[in-house]
Amino acid sequence: LTIARTLGSVSAVVLGGAGATEQFAAKLGEFGAEKIYSGEGPEIDDYLVASKATAVAELVKQVQPAAVLLASTQEGKEIAGRLAVKLDNGLLTDAVEVAADGTATQVVFAGSTIVKSKVTKGLPIITIRPNSVTPEPAPATPAVTVLEVTATDADKLTRVVERVAEQKGSRPELSEASIVVSGGRGVGNADNFKLVEEMADLLGGAVGASRAAVDSGYYPHQFQVGQTGKTVSPQLYVALGISGAIQHRAGMQTSKTIVAVNKDPEAPIFELADFGVVGDLFKVVPQADDEIRKRR
Amino acid sequence: MNIVVLVKQVPDSGAERTLSAGDNTVERASANNVINEMDEYAIEEALKIKEAHGGEVTVLTMGPERAAESIRKALSMGPDKAVHVQDDALRGSCAVATSKVLAAALGTLNADLVICGAESTDGRVQVMPHMLAERLGIAALTGARKLTVDGAQLTAERQTDEGYEVVTAATPAVVSVWDTINEPRYPSFKGIMAAKKKPVQTLSLADLGVSADEVGTAGATSAVVEFAKRPARSAGTKITDEGTGGEQLVAYLAAEKFV
Ligand SMILES: Cc1cc2nc3c(=O)[nH]c(=O)nc-3n(C[C@H](O)[C@H](O)[C@H](O)COP(=O)(O)OP(=O)(O)OC[C@H]3O[C@@H](n4cnc5c(N)ncnc54)[C@H](O)[C@@H]3O)c2cc1C
Numbered sequence: 001l002t003i004a005r006t007l008g009s010v011s012a013v014v015l016g017g018a019g020a021t022e023q024f025a026a027k028l029g030e031f032g033a034e035k036i037y038s039g040e041g042p043e044i045d046d047y048l049v050a051s052k053a054t055a056v057a058e059l060v061k062q063v064q065p066a067a068v069l070l071a072s073t074q075e076g077k078e079i080a081g082r083l084a085v086k087l088d089n090g091l092l093t094d095a096v097e098v099a100a101d102g103t104a105t106q107v108v109f110a111g112s113t114i115v116k117s118k119v120t121k122g123l124p125i126i127t128i129r130p131n132s133v134t135p136e137p138a139p140a141t142p143a144v145t146v147l148e149v150t151a152t153d154a155d156k157l158t159r160v161v162e163r164v165a166e167q168k169g170s171r172p173e174l175s176e177a178s179i180v181v182s183g184g185r186g187v188g189n190a191d192n193f194k195l196v197e198e199m200a201d202l203l204g205g206a207v208g209a210s211r212a213a214v215d216s217g218y219y220p221h222q223f224q225v226g227q228t229g230k231t232v233s234p235q236l237y238v239a240l241g242i243s244g245a246i247q248h249r250a251g252m253q254t255s256k257t258i259v260a261v262n263k264d265p266e267a268p269i270f271e272l273a274d275f276g277v278v279g280d281l282f283k284v285v286p287q288a289d290d291e292i293r294k295r296r
Numbered sequence: 297m298n299i300v301v302l303v304k305q306v307p308d309s310g311a312e313r314t315l316s317a318g319d320n321t322v323e324r325a326s327a328n329n330v331i332n333e334m335d336e337y338a339i340e341e342a343l344k345i346k347e348a349h350g351g352e353v354t355v356l357t358m359g360p361e362r363a364a365e366s367i368r369k370a371l372s373m374g375p376d377k378a379v380h381v382q383d384d385a386l387r388g389s390c391a392v393a394t395s396k397v398l399a400a401a402l403g404t405l406n407a408d409l410v411i412c413g414a415e416s417t418d419g420r421v422q423v424m425p426h427m428l429a430e431r432l433g434i435a436a437l438t439g440a441r442k443l444t445v446d447g448a449q450l451t452a453e454r455q456t457d458e459g460y461e462v463v464t465a466a467t468p469a470v471v472s473v474w475d476t477i478n479e480p481r482y483p484s485f486k487g488i489m490a491a492k493k494k495p496v497q498t499l500s501l502a503d504l505g506v507s508a509d510e511v512g513t514a515g516a517t518s519a520v521v522e523f524a525k526r527p528a529r530s531a532g533t534k535i536t537d538e539g540t541g542g543e544q545l546v547a548y549l550a551a552e553k554f555v
Pocket residue numbers: 183184185186187209210211212213224225226227228229230240241242243244245246247248251261262263264267279280281282309310333417
């Protein structure tokens with residue numbers, strides 16, 4: 001919403017199960033949604049992606065917006081993809097910034113290259129990476145318009161039969177957290193990951209893991225940071241026992257401040273760390289934790 | 297079951313990658329080009345389904361002449377044959393155009409099941425499977441970490457931020473897979489030798505009835521206006537732990553107001 005406001009007046013679209021709009025309306029108003037289009041119910045909720053794209057496409061035809069912005073989650077991108085095909089329109093994914101003229105900034109190739117792109121056919125359909133800007137409140141009182149959504153037969157081909165939540169604790173969501181503490185192969189085993197969790201909890205952050213740590217079974221896959229995992233861009237990223245391979249950097253390179261603990265002084269992670277400690281994480285981390293407690 | 301696996305050749309993600317200065321497209325000529333990693337998992341999954349249920353596995357690639365190397369590499373894992381869509385006009389195609397071409401090629405292949413990677417390591421656009429499903433009017437089960445085939449019925453566990461969703465559909469369908477789904481096999485020597493003799497059909501845009509001005513830089517629905525190397529992060533302070541490393545670390549965090 002914060003990015004969308006730079007383009008003009010903003011309407012939010014909520015698509016989900018019954019009650020979804022009620023759940024989000026206050027927050028959407030706080031960040032400047034002037035209207036809310038609400039599509040709820042089984043036609044939306046029971047099928048994968050396709051019926052949501054149909055709903056958005058219908059709305060685009062009705063209200064002719066200047067642009068459509070979505071979150072750069074897998075589902076957000078998938079809706080954008082179907083929408084682009086339906087409207088024979090261009091799309092840009094993973095933008096971190098959108099200018100008033102619709103030019104999007106994308107950070108590509110493991111964070112090494114900054115690209116400015118424009119949709120040249122149709123309206124800008126752009127997906128925005130989480131955490132790319134700090135949301136700024138701009139209170140509005142949105143009126144809710146209910147959308148009559150009719151999924152087509154083709155939309156109903158893939159049915160969602162179950163949604164299963166796995167170990168969602170009290171920690172912030174990884175891709176949105178402002179502090180992330182990640183562990184790598186250097187953590188040694190699954191049990192030792194408690195050390196990473198403890199530091200994350202002391203700092204109020206999320207826990208991440210390198211692919212080597214995930215592949216070795218130390219930590220679940222949904223916490224993987226990097227090219228084949230999550231892209232994070234927190235204020236603070238703490239890398240514990242992570243060497244800093246290019247594919248890992250791909251997911252954390254745009255963090256504001258990077259701190260690393262690694263016993264190998266030559267580890268590439270030190271090339272991008274604002275503060276690096278060459279040392280054994282099993283000594284450094286418990287001492288740091290004690291120090292944090294002391295300073296409270 | 298007639299299975300088509302989508303395989304894209306990409307520049308190696310472990311090395312330096314860039315766009316070329318002339319037309320802002322990916323610099324592929326100088327890059328070390330490899331099979332998109334997720335696609336190896338797609339090939340493995342296709343081979344497993346063939347082994348369990350019978351059928352045929354076809355590799356489909358859209359890419360320049362040198363993508364032929366990746367096609368041979370893919371075939372050496374075990375698929376039966378390949379289709380290579382190759383046309384100079386395709387250079388610089390956006391995702392919308394790519395999906396148009398791949399959908400046209402799939403139209404000639406009569407697949408029960410199309411399997412692809414959940415994303416490519418270069419574009420990472422993550423849209424191809426749903427775009428193809430939209431164009432072909434078939435089901436899409438994307439982001440699978442587990443896939444079960446029971447006759448014509450497909451059930452997948454779709455990885456989400458919160459956990460997973462169980463999604464079902466009947467064939468024909470497009471399925472995209474993450475690297476959590478299996479462990480891709482290495483090509484055997486026999487496989488490598490056999491791959492040399494497997495049929496690879498090359499198709500041009502004209503063969504597919506797609507016009508050149510709908511694809512490539514000419515038909516692109518989005519354009520790169522400019523690009524720049526991101527300034528490399530410079531290393532900051534590095535200390536060696538001599539007993540107070542943890543304390544020094546927290547002193548830094550406190551100075552930066554994180555503690
Ligand atoms: C296509 C592709 C995609 C990939 N995607 C990802 C991805 O998404 N995310 C990702 O992370 N990787 C990814 N990788 C893998 C990546 O190349 C590296 O293999 C991986 O990041 C290494 O993880 P690591 O740093 O934990 O392990 P290692 O490289 O083994 O590093 C372990 C580090 O721990 C240090 N260490 C050991 N013991 C201690 C101790 N007691 N105290 C302090 N330090 C210690 C060591 O010095 C070493 O530097 C990908 C690879 C490929 C080919």
